[in-house]
Amino acid sequence: MSALPIATRVRAPAVTEYLHAEGVSKQFGAVKALSELSLELRPGEIHGLIGPNGSGKTTVLNVLTGYYPIDAGRIRVGGTDVSALSVQRRVQAGVARTFQKPRILPTLSVLDNVLLGAWRDAAAAMLPTMFATPSARRRESSLSIRARELLAGVGMAHAADERADALEHGEQRFVEIARALASRPRFVLLDEPAGGLSNNEIESLGEVLQAMKAAGIGVMLVEHHTDFVFRLCDRVTAIDFGRFITCGTPQAVRCHPEVIRVYLGA
Numbered sequence: 001m002s003a004l005p006i007a008t009r010v011r012a013p014a015v016t017e018y019l020h021a022e023g024v025s026k027q028f029g030a031v032k033a034l035s036e037l038s039l040e041l042r043p044g045e046i047h048g049l050i051g052p053n054g055s056g057k058t059t060v061l062n063v064l065t066g067y068y069p070i071d072a073g074r075i076r077v078g079g080t081d082v083s084a085l086s087v088q089r090r091v092q093a094g095v096a097r098t099f100q101k102p103r104i105l106p107t108l109s110v111l112d113n114v115l116l117g118a119w120r121d122a123a124a125a126m127l128p129t130m131f132a133t134p135s136a137r138r139r140e141s142s143l144s145i146r147a148r149e150l151l152a153g154v155g156m157a158h159a160a161d162e163r164a165d166a167l168e169h170g171e172q173r174f175v176e177i178a179r180a181l182a183s184r185p186r187f188v189l190l191d192e193p194a195g196g197l198s199n200n201e202i203e204s205l206g207e208v209l210q211a212m213k214a215a216g217i218g219v220m221l222v223e224h225h226t227d228f229v230f231r232l233c234d235r236v237t238a239i240d241f242g243r244f245i246t247c248g249t250p251q252a253v254r255c256h257p258e259v260i261r262v263y264l265g266a
């Protein structure tokens, strides 16, 4: 598998603004999953989010992407408060994600799975498409070309026309990343993308994330594979029990006494 330069394939964000969580709290019954948590994801950075099991990492992704409503605080994309926006509207605002367990539609082709990520562009041309106008056909083919390029960018071009359920687990992870990129995101949030990957696939994943960064995309990386996180990330935020511990360079976070105590071990 080779990670091709997505930088030449994905439009860089026009506006360099941050994705912010400000004082966000989220409770499930008696469980305080997030307590007044603040963090920011910048365009063109790879930002690790680490913490022990159950510390709230996936919940952070779920509140940033609109899967869970927040109880308090605010989520902003640049100057826009997106706290009350649906998942789809957050995608329109430039926030895309992948899941801990890849959510691939098994009976569709790999290409069609990626095209699902481009629904925003496809929907814009719905009427012309219904009447099969030449402009709709051109748009459809340009979406397909771009989806194939994204698949090439994540090393999956060879599988474009296969059924998605023919893919191995690791391959599905790469297709999910291509699908996230198809929405032309400013930010991509990845939930344990290295989980279940071989060493070679992890290397390829690192190249894909670097290419995303080079394209100006802000990448949030939730990952237990700490060597991978510290090697790749520009900044790392550590949390525990839904509370912020620290944020800084990998070197600083790795040596932080509280991070060592609760997560990395003495």
Ligand SMILES: Nc1ncnc2c1ncn2[C@@H]1O[C@H](COP(=O)(O)OP(=O)(O)OP(=O)(O)O)[C@@H](O)[C@H]1O
Pocket: 028, 031, 032, 033, 051, 052, 053, 054, 055, 056, 057, 058, 059, 060
């Ligand atoms: N939908 C939910 N309903 C009830 N409790 C939830 C829900 N989602 C998360 N929680 C609880 O919130 C806390 C944080 O969970 P979360 O999955 O965000 O942690 P995590 O850091 O991602 O864990 P892991 O590293 O094991 O994936 C946990 O106590 C979890 O049981």
